[in-house]
Amino acid sequence: MNRLKAIADGQDIESVVHEEVMSCDPVLSIQNFSLYYGRKQALHSITMPIAKGLVTALVGPSGCGKSTLLRSVNRMNDLIDSVSIEGDMLLGGDSIFSPGLDVIQLRKRMGMVFQKPNPFPMSIFENVVYPLRIDGERNKSTLMQVCEQSLRGAALWDEVKDRLGESGLSLSGGQQQRLCIARAIASDPEVLLLDEPCSALDPIATSKIEDLIEKLKGDYSILIVTHNMQQASRISDHTAFMYLGRLVEMGPTSTIFTRPRLRETEDYITGRFG
């Protein structure tokens, strides 16, 4: 408990990142990243690699900065006026926060899925090909091909292939979320950012999404925020435990869930704290 108490008191602590994680091939590396909402610091000098082709889970109690970190990766926090940052992140060697960077091009290299399914008020087909549409793609066969590919990728094709023209809002919650995943992978991103994608879904829909994440692993590098410890242990390869804006421990999921190096992590994982 000392570390957590120290964090709560505002002291800096050393993050524990396992060697297995450090030695892997990162698609995204976060380097000394700090973020402020106005004067209030929300992230404290976080350094972590996101391994290529693997699933990295961010866990931690509410308000620990998981979502903020995730939303920093594709610079969604730019939409909030008072945000300022220090440090940097590198996506395949390119600095995400360099001044001359085209944010729109950056976002096209990532897919993001939100907590609540947010299909657009248009047809299923148009929902999926939206990223291509905004790039000005008009070729019908290309669009159709991408649509089918993405929907198959999101394990939704068989359910909707006969009603691509219907509103995306006519689907059930779980289907809507898979539609959002299909949309996220339509532009063939390097990283997939999932922000508690199952928190608004029932257990059956959740298990479908989890199966889907298993399937997508390898083709995409996935960064997922979750509150559900079982989910993290089931689907992720690496797990990072955060607390009050600081990274506490990060390691291979099997290690983190069976014999973490820190007692604080074990307490949180087992539910004794948090």
Added chain:
Amino acid sequence: MSQTLQRSRGNHRVAAQGEPMIWLTGGMFAIACLMILCLLGFVLYQGLATLWPRNYLLVGMLDGELAAGEYLERRSYVLSQQNLKDLGPKSRAEAEGLLGQQSEVTSHQWYLRTGNYEVTNRHFQFVPEVSMASDAPLYPPDIWLLERRQWGNLYGFPKRFSWDIDSRTTSMQAVHEAMKETAKISHRMEAAKRELEHLDRRLANARLSVRQVELSEDSDLQKVTEDVLAAAMNETSVDPSMESRFLPVIQSVSQRAKDALMHLAREAIEVQAEQVHINEELATLEQEIQSRSIVMQLPVLDSIGSISVSKNALTSSKTCPEELHPLLGLEGIPSDYTMRAAAIAEHQFLVALQRSETQPTYVWFHTDPASDTATVYGLREHTVLVADIVRLIAPNQLSFLGKLGVYADRWTEFLFGQPREAGVEGGVFPAIWGTIVMTLIMSMVVMPFGVLAALYMREYARGGWLLSAIRISINNLAGVPSIVYGVFGLSFFCYTIGGYIDGGPVKAGFTPWPEATWFSALALFAIVGLIAFTLSFLTGQNAEKNSFWLRWLSLGSGLLWIATLVGVVILLIKIPMFRGFYEAQLPNPTFGKGCLLWAACTLALLTLPVVIVATEEALAAVPNSLREGSYACGAGKWQTIERIVLPYARPGIITGFILAMARGAGEVAPMMLVGAIPLTTDLPLDLEFPFLHGSRSFMHLGFQIYALGFQSQNSEAAKPMVFTATLLLLTIVTLLNLTAIWLRARLRKRFQSSQF
């Protein structure tokens, strides 16, 4: 614990439960509903009943007059000692008997539409029941109602026709035939008059081109123009040699002026020749029109003498009394005539004298029971041109279906016809059309402004005190009395901008600068604009660098842009070269007066807050998760707005927009100032080039209600029209609102979500 429970029970108050509030709130609700229903019911009844044909009745009065008219309704009134003095002696005795010792008593009077305005000088009449000699009025079956182009309705018995009538047809059919014929003639006359107008315009255009030359050369051609026109009067046709005859008149002017003047001369000669031709044709047609007329007998009495005849003899006899014959000056011998007497009251009779195959002559007898004599009254005769008749019916002969037919016919005329008699009769089509066209133009103006402004405020602008202040101001603007907009529209749009278009800065009330000053100012503002452009270009290039001096630089460029804009406005109002697009027409204003365009602009301004507020609310209702989802896909700001935000907000935007249209369509106060006029046959949008006439004044339904009800010379006669027009306006506004509701429901369905 149990103690407190008991105490609260002991102090139990009904009010604490809120039950009585049901009565208060429900009562208020019921009163509100009742008021709305009363208003709607009143307008609906009055509006629908106006055009329904009523029965025409004659009723004899105690003091010997005859009351006649279309029976509208029976109203109660207070009969008091004061209003006794308005009654004749016999009626007063009757009324005194009714009053007894009381100072006042409630009695009834009949409300009659009398028509025959040029004889009776009134359209409506109240007939007190105390003055009536009989409770049972007479409904003469062969009374005719002529709806005319002038002077309103005429009620009477037909007596003579100026043309020969085929004996196989009824007289009514014959008149209908004649009406069709005269309608054709009137049609040709109208065409001829239009032709005359066209000729006038040709001449005016030719004069205008001379005036344009005059303005551009700064010369005075007034005198020589008059001379040319005078010389043209002596010519009969255009021929090659005529130029030589005009040369002495126009030799002192420039070549351009010469050309324009010669053109004017040729036009004047041609126009003159054609005018003579058309006027001859018109005169012939006019003669034909005048040759078809009907002599009507109106129920207005003229005493012509007295004869000795008893009441019994009058009712039993079937032949005409000999003495009557010379009094009436009837043709033929008395025995040719049959006589029918119908009792109006105990001593009053309407007597029809008829010779076979002709129309009956009506006389009115007032018998004296004491002396067996009767005073004879003739009915006043009045000649009506067939061409003046719009509709002819015999109201007392109509069955219910017949009345329904007349009713439908009158509604058709009301909705699609031109107004007659200063709008009191006839149709309101120009008003409906004017309202529709004006509202459409208004929407085209207000839509882009409102939606784009709201988009900026909601999607782009950074929140802050300035934005809040602007938002509050816009909300307040929606509550500004509409007459204020009217005054603003008149002074800004009509006089300033309209004047500027007509006659340049001078006409709009500005003093232009000398050319040197103006060009120096032009250079100055061009430099300022260039600097502003360079600065904003520089800041745009370095937008990512969030440095201190860059912020000041962008602020500076913004200020310079504003300065440039102000400069452009100043340059426009101080320009010395521009003399307006319609200078030649001055002093007659073209755009510098109330007209369709400025009315639409004023209303657009008035409805702008409604559109902005509605659009902003619709935009605020778009879930942020959708915007984020779009950004996460790599969409830009405008792409997100265009593809996600606007489609989602569309139902709300359209609803607000239609509500604004409904408000604009019903607005009257600004219309009075910026372009609506009570009567015109010119439509704002018609088949005449350039089809949409922005500079025309127009009729407006809301303004029509005001003008007819309160501004016309005869507002009593216009009252029925006011209610019908009100009903129509309410219907249009209701339809617009219903469309809004339907559209919203339809569009909502498309975005309907089935959440979990």
